[in-house]
Amino acid sequence: MGGRIVTQFDKRNISMMMDLYEMTMANGYFANQQKTQKVVFDVFYRKNPDQGGYAVFTGLEQVVEYAENLHFDSADIDYFCSLNLFSEEFLQYLKEFRFTGDIYAFPEGTVMYPNEPVITVVAPLIDAQLIETAILTQVNHQSLIATKTSRIVRAAQGRIVSDFGARRAHNIDAAVYGARAAYIGGASGTATVMAGQKFRIPVNGTMAHSWVMYFKDEYEAFRRYAEIYPDNVVLLVDTYDVLHSGVPNAIRVAKEVLEPMNRRLKGVRLDSGDLAYLSKKVRKMLDDAGLEDCKIVVSNSLDEYTITSILYQGGKIDSFGVGERLITAKSDPVFGAVYKISAVKENGSFVPRIKVSETVEKITNPGLKQVYRIFGDCGQAVADLITGAEEEVDLTNPYRYVDPEKPWKNRHFENCTAKKLQKLIVKNGRRIAPVQSLEEIRAYVKRQLDTEIWPEEQRFENPHKHYLDMSPAYYEMKMNLLDEARNL
Template sequence: MNIYDNRNISMMMDLYELTMANGYFLCENADTRVAFDVFYRKNPDGGGFSIFAGLQQIVEYLEGMHFSDEDIEYLRGLHQFDDKFLEYLRDFRFTGDVYAYPEGTIMYPGEPIVTVVAPLVQAQLVETEILAQVNHQSLIATKAQRIVRSADGRAVSDFGARRAHNNDAAIYGARAAFIGGVKGTATVSAGQYFDIPVGGTMAHSFIMFYQDELTAFRKFASIYPNNCILLVDTYDVLKQGVPNAIKVFQEMRDKGVKSTNYGIRIDSGDLGYLTQNSREMLDAAGFTDAKIVISNSLDEYTIKSILDQGGKVDSFGVGERLITSRSEPVFGAVFKLCAVEEDGKFSPRIKISDSVEKITNPGLKSVYRIYDKGGHAIADLITGRDETVDLSTPYRFVDPIEPWKVRSFTDCTARLLQKAIIKNGKCVSDLPAVRDIQKFVRAQLDTEIWPEEQRFENPHRHYVDMSPKYYEMKMDMLARSGKPRE
């Protein structure tokens, strides 16, 4: 069976979602509306923020969600589901609402980045696919942004497809990496699907095919004079690879070929030492504009180390440690029930835990980003969905970590973060192209997010505050937890 023939990702769910949905269908009103929040609990790699990615794929999934005859028969063969429930699935379409941050939004732990409001069974069935998209793409976008920052203005490209966990991880990982700030990808299908710039030249096999390295370089330069990045570490970088590259560059120059993009790539060895010496050799030969590209198990830490050692690098090709986020490969977003509609109004629900960080924020909520006069984001504010935030006068808020302190926002402005994305099962919001999402990320980091939050080590904590009314509601629910309802 080829799973890529008419693949239906609607079935990409955990079995417990179906068993719960079957139970709701048999015992409850399946049309009762509920609300679930998607949020995460900590930033990867000890960072100060994360980047929201994957929204477009969530929308595509929800708009196309259905169960085929083959899906129904497979589920019937599990002997766990009522026939009436299976017939319900046969005509299934998502008819709920989705509110979410714009894709590319800088986000922080504990905030509802996506909220699904839908009939009970529908809301329960969408959990796994939504989390899979948010967890994967947000993780890779956040990792990519860290790597791009470590390059200090030098170009970074995604070279990770062959080390990705599978082809979907490679394609959507390339999309997420571009959102995070890389300049392009080596993954051709990602370039085709998402209009991401693609790049790449040669591997060692091209050089090894020929009897000698110089012949291979000459062949390649004759075919691709304007994309002539020669891989110089097949045999010996400084004694053979770079001298042969210089010889080919000189031959091109003598023939009047003015390459728009030429240089060398080094994929092994002491990259700091090799790039310094290679730069000296290229400059001495008169090729001061020849680029030096490096690859080989790079991440933000190795890149920073190479540059701190004086490495001479123009661009980086980053593979496995980007596409798998090797240093912290789990993002940890969760999907939690926060409200149930009762008598026409949404009643809040809260999950209690002995671990404070696992206690959820109940009810339908709004999240506002608060800005000072200079346009810097000084905090995020969680309120009840029905609250109005008026910052024309000092606005008192509660820091849930230090609730005893009396604090107010003064001379500030607010921006509502969640927007309506899907209403009644149909997308009602424009979904920007990845190039525009990348620009949005860059604009936030350049103008809104404090440099102190962007530090790799011990970043400043971004405050996620609560309105007094919302904080009191949550505390009241905690105080009444475990007590029978009257």
């Protein structure tokens, strides 16, 4: 095969993707000779989108790419100089700057829950500060779209779901990386050619109304298309009248054009109208014509709620093309992951830091820590557990834990197993974990939702809450920090 091989890696220098305050703080740390002090930052989020029971962690690959390639070229330095905010010594330092920290993270595609650190950065102070916005941009966007897609795929009950959203995305990158996230979340493919090329996602598509409207009549439009693409004919049947024109002309093409070529009509697409009602009528018309194998594809402002409603009404649909409500996560378009300092290295050890707020949900989980997923004897996850980084979790005997919402209760894990969720991905600024393919990440998401995550957590309405518990030692440390903060 000829042509250029396109990898999934983005060759643009996006190092300047940061908020100004990251630079002003970095300059201040540099001025105070604090650039090499090690710190710990955590990435976490506070609530699931759409009041759901879980989210899908996505965007890690782009976080690693950013960290590995972070640098400032001469044009960047010139721009910083023009702002008249930074010392000459700091700008000279930036010319040779490279990220030298460590990044721990859940494997990409992990089903995640609020308030647990899905990424932990252990790095020199300036390094950790400069990557904040880029990390949050990638994780917030892709996790949002992957989570939305997962919900839509669940609503489709095994039917094909494709991403049709590029033209409604907020820009080109949102379309392309949104397609990546949608594929991880369970979409079968995308209509976005750039995403297909860049990430090797299967691409699909049919025709537009403009093709049908260009020709003098609908039958001619269908016939011309079938003659050009006889092996993959999906006809858009709602340009004029679905039941009295579109489907009869599609059947005519199947009989007069395709069958003499020993080909079959693959499908028809509906893009407007009452999709539940029309799909049932169309199914009967196709079956009566001997086209039982012809698929019905629908699009038009779909999401998990409309798909659930259509199928509840008996809609005869084989495939959904989901656009604007997927690629923009229209019903809840903000994911809300944050990046907070949790420890500072002092005298050879990491000393925990905590953010205190009048809003309880904004109080952070301090310190360098571990997150474990706890599985019951049925193989499904019963809770996640936060411990100190050096704690050992021994589940061979009943293990006492603290529910931070009901700390007075005496609770234990029994007959359970634990899996540590965070892994070291980047060490000293360079990736040490192998690159996961999109197929592997996508399969990992599906495996978790099929076998590990309770169906009750996957409900759209009033999902079961996944518990985030703490070891007694970790909970006590957090409470002690809160007590100290009251006296400041």
